[in-house]
Amino acid sequence: MSPTPAIEHVDAGSWRATVSAAVERGAELDCLWAAGGAPDPAVRLALRQGAARRLFSTRAEGSRVATIVDLLPAAEWDEREAHDTHGVRFDGHEPLRALVAHPADRAAWVTPVEGPDVHEVAVGPIHAGIIESGHFRFHVVGERVLHLDLRLFYKHRGLERAAEGLTLAAGIPVAQRACAACAVANSVAYAQAAESTLGLQPDEDLRRSRTLVIELERLYNHLHDLSALCAGIGFDPGTMTFAALKERAQRVNERIAGHRFLFGTVRVGEGARSIDDAGASSAHDEVQAIGREAADAWRTLTFMASAEDRMRGVGPLAKEDAERWGAVGPVARASGVHRDARTDERGLLWYPDLQPARPEHPAGDVAARAEVRAAELEQTCAILTGLLTSPPGRGSSAAAHEPASLGVGRVESPRGATVCCVEADEDQITRLHLRTGSYANWPVLARVVPGAILPDFPLINKSFELCYACADR
Amino acid sequence: MFVLLKRLQHLRRTVALPAPARPGSLALRHVDCGSCNGCEHELTNAAGPHYDLERFGISVVASPRHADVLLITGTVTTRMAGPLRAAYAAMPEPRLVAALGDCALGIGVLGDPDQLAGPVEDLLPVDVRVAGCPPTPAAIAEALLDALDLVRTPRREDRR
Structure with a gap:
């Protein structure tokens, strides 16, 4: 695995042409972010083509640079965020609506939707239940959703700002705090980025032990997501069955890693702890049992015509749209996008023969998104039992290449590809940027909902099951 | 479906659930003011089959107008301070405020001070504190059971 490639510095004048040429050759968006302050902040762009990555940077003179959102629609939120946090104007991105900023003027963030019988339904920020905070504004005619802001x-x-000035090792708790449910994925992406700036390469034990905790995280998350999906269709026995399995999975985490959410299991340049054989063997058996019972419960669900009816055809996302809008994770795979960050970046983790999950009906609807998770649960249990059969040691890393000022890490979280970019001055963080799977998929969700009826929104939302904490940071 | 129900019934019998020692009930209104989603997961787990908070009469309600306890997670962000105050104002009295998790108590990595208005203590009077990152479902259940006593105590005094 090569280190993060050198940054290609591009004149502001040829920014669009450079990006356009790369996109024409098939490059896709990893991440776009701004660094530095006014008057001339830098705009950085990470693009990827298969396993190869290219990094670009340009100076936004007078805080202005040409937009690339028409070339890469997936960069919409990235540009809006760079404007709100670093004051960069993207010429041609009109209107550049507020995203991170919360201006009092509603015209600054609400899309005008007008016509006879158009109403707005406002939901949140406080939701009715145990749910994270966020606001949805539905523009509807009757029950039909026309647009969602x-x-x-x-x-x-x-x-991200709180991380600036910290040492690279001290950045881990910050990456972890972004989101509990994706804590491992986020901190491994961070650790990979930090190691890339330090010129370190993880050894086999470290790669395997990180893979173990990433998959333990996926196990309890996918069980949680299937539980939430059952709640979305009002099927309580399913909700409680998968919730009970999730609880057991979190108890496995507690037993072998010391924390129910696996906090403290990732460090920069080394592993956090090793697992003894007895612990590994009991975890192996419990993971196997959880996998068997989950498969059983899923089979029961697939034989229930009413559950099938409720999920089939709801909230469809076409394959072309998933690709164009940059959908990631189970959401993208449910639409037939045959991609998984675990198979793109094999060098830093341990996935010798994984293939991205393929649903039987990649229709991109709620049913397909449920099916992908059930299929991935099976894969995850197989990976885990494999790793736990010969448990990895603590692991460490060794100097493998020249240190660099910028590092990028990419990990498949339970919600999709998560990219972390670290800019460092020797051992000090100067800029940290985390673009999680949830962040990539939120704008996709907003585009899938129009056309559905309002009461279907909770179900579609649960089939995406995105974190707010991961996106908001 | 009956297979699942049967298994759940079996689970309910095998998992050690102590009988509720205290009578009474509490209606909770949860408000996330900037958590990492960990407290939400554990709170949901506490309502799941291994803990089953509802057997103690503790339930989550949709409106602050129906709530005895405002259960707050997360360090309070500047954006959530307003909605939090509105939720508190909508509650009937007597009312309790519970700060759930280290962030709500102002412990640990919180973020950029410019974006934060909390901890909860700075905005509302806190009656129940549950430490932990995140607190386990068992710790949450225990703290809420203690809150049952807090609610009951003044009523006993009324009777005297």
Whole structure:
């Protein structure tokens, strides 16, 4: 695995042409972010083509640069965020609506939708239940949704800014705090980025032990998501069955890693702890049992015509749209996008023969998104039992290449590809940017909902099952 | 479906659930003011089959107007301070405020001070504190059971 490639510095004048040429050759968006302050902040762009990555940077002179959102529609939120946090104007991105910022003027963030019988339904930021905070504004005619405006970032804690000035090792708790449910994926992406700036390469034990905790995280998350999906269709026995399995999975986490959400299991340049054989063997058996019972419960669900009816055809996302809008994770795979960050970046983790999950009916609807998770649960249990049969040691890393000022890490979280970019001055973080799977999929959700009826929204939302904390940071 | 129900019934019998020692009930209104989603997961787990908070009469309600306890997670962000105050104002009295998790108590990595208005203590009077990152479902259940006593105590005094 090669280190993060050198940054290609591009004149502001040829920014669009450079990106356009790369996109024409098939490059896709990893991440776009701004760094530095006025008057001339830098705009950085990470593109990927298969396993190869290219990094670009340009100076936004007078805080202005040409937009690339028409070339890469997936960069919409990235540009809006760079404007709100670093004051960059993207010429041609009109209107550049507020995203992270919360201006009082509603015209600054609400899309005008007018006509006879058009109403607005406002939901949140406080939701009715145990749900994270965020605001949805539905523009509807009768029950039919015409348009959905998301207003997230109610939970914006400024974690990226809080990380600036810390040492690379001290950045881990910050990456972990972004989101509990994706804590491992986020902190491994961070650790990979930090190691890339330090010129370190993980050894086999470290790769395997990180893979173990990433898959333990996926196990309890997918069980949780299937439980939530059953709640979305009002099927309580399913909700409780998968919730009970999730609880057991979290108890496995507690037993072998010391924390129910696997906090503290990732460090920069080394592993956090090793697992003894007895612990590994009992975890192996419990994971196997959880996998068997989950498969059983899923089979029961697939034989229930009413559950099938409720999920089939709801909230469809076409394959072309999933690709164009940059959908990631189970959402993208449910639409037939045959991609998984675990198979793109094999060098830093341990996935010798994984293939992205393929649903039987990649229709991109709620049913397909449920099916992908059930299929991935099976894969995850197989990976885990494999790793637990010969448990990895603590692991460490060794110097493998020259240190660099910028590193990028990419990990498949339970919600999709999560990219972390770290800019460092020797051992000090100068800029940290985390673009999680949830962040990539939120704008996709907003585009899938129009056309559905309002009461279907909770179900479609649960089939995406995105974190607010991950996006808001 | 009957297979699942049967298994759940079996689980309910095998998992050690102590009988509720205290009578009474509490209606909770949860408000996330900037958590990492960990407290939400554990709160949901506490309502799941291994803990089953509802057997103690503790349930989550949709409106603050029906709530005895405002259960707050997360360090309070500047954006959530307003909605939090509105939810508190909508509650009937007597009312309790519970701060759930280290962030709500102002402990640990919180974020950029410019974006934060909390901890909860700075905005509302806190009656119940549950430490932990995140607190386990068992710790949440225990703290809420203690809150049952807090609610009951003044009523006993009324009777005297």
